[in-house]
Amino acid sequence: MRLIRAFLIDRDERFVRQFAEQLEQTGEIVVVGHSTRGEQALQQIQRLKPDALFLDIHLPGMSGMELVQRVRENGDLFVVYVTGDKHLAIEAFSQKATDYLLKPVDEDRLHRAADRLRRLNNQ
Numbered sequence: 346m347r348l349i350r351a352f353l354i355d356r357d358e359r360f361v362r363q364f365a366e367q368l369e370q371t372g373e374i375v376v377v378g379h380s381t382r383g384e385q386a387l388q389q390i391q392r393l394k395p396d397a398l399f400l401d402i403h404l405p406g407m408s409g410m411e412l413v414q415r416v417r418e419n420g421d422l423f424v425v426y427v428t429g430d431k432h433l434a435i436e437a438f439s440q441k442a443t444d445y446l447l448k449p450v451d452e453d454r455l456h457r458a459a460d461r462l463r464r465l466n467n468q
Contacts, residue, residue, distance in 0.1 A: 347466075348373065349373055349374045349375070349396045349463065350374075350375055350377045350393075350394075351374050351395055351397045352376075352377060352378045352379065352380075352390055352393060352395040352399070353365060353368075353376060353378075353379040353380075353400070354381070354386045354400035354409065356381050356382075356401065356403070356404055356405055364399070364450065367450065368399065368455070371455065373460065373462065374459055374462070377395050378393050382404065382405050383405070383409075383411070386404075387412065387415060387416065396422060396466060397423035397424070397462055398412075398422060398423070398424050399425045399427050400413075400425075400427065401426070401428050402428045402433055402437070409428070410440060423462055423465065423466070424440075424443055425444040425446060425462070426442055426444075426446065427446045427450060429447065429448040431447055443462060444458040444461060444462075
């Protein structure tokens with residue numbers, strides 16, 4: 346089984362470290378990079394070419410949704426929003442988000458999202 350290569354983007358460095366551990370504990374995902382800023386993330390994503398982004402909607406410099414639009418200009422990838430803002434889920438799914446996780450991330454919910462990514466990645 347090939348692990349899903351994930352890139353994390355969140356303005357809170359401490360959250361990024363904790364969430365990276367949670368993701369890798371699923372056994373389905375390996376974190377290949379992370380960033381706390383949108384512009385910086387764009388450069389790293391182009392270089393690392395992850396399978397999936399896990400990102401907050403509210404980022405310094407540009408929103409997570411703007412970032413996803415710019416990344417998708419160069420190809421498609423799985424997008425999982427990880428945010429405390431439950432009010433933007435409909436907009437996120439209208440932009441073809443793969444999943445939407447609310448902070449603090451529930452362990453069972455994270456495993457369901459990882460399983461969904463694995464199934465989609467194997468299609």
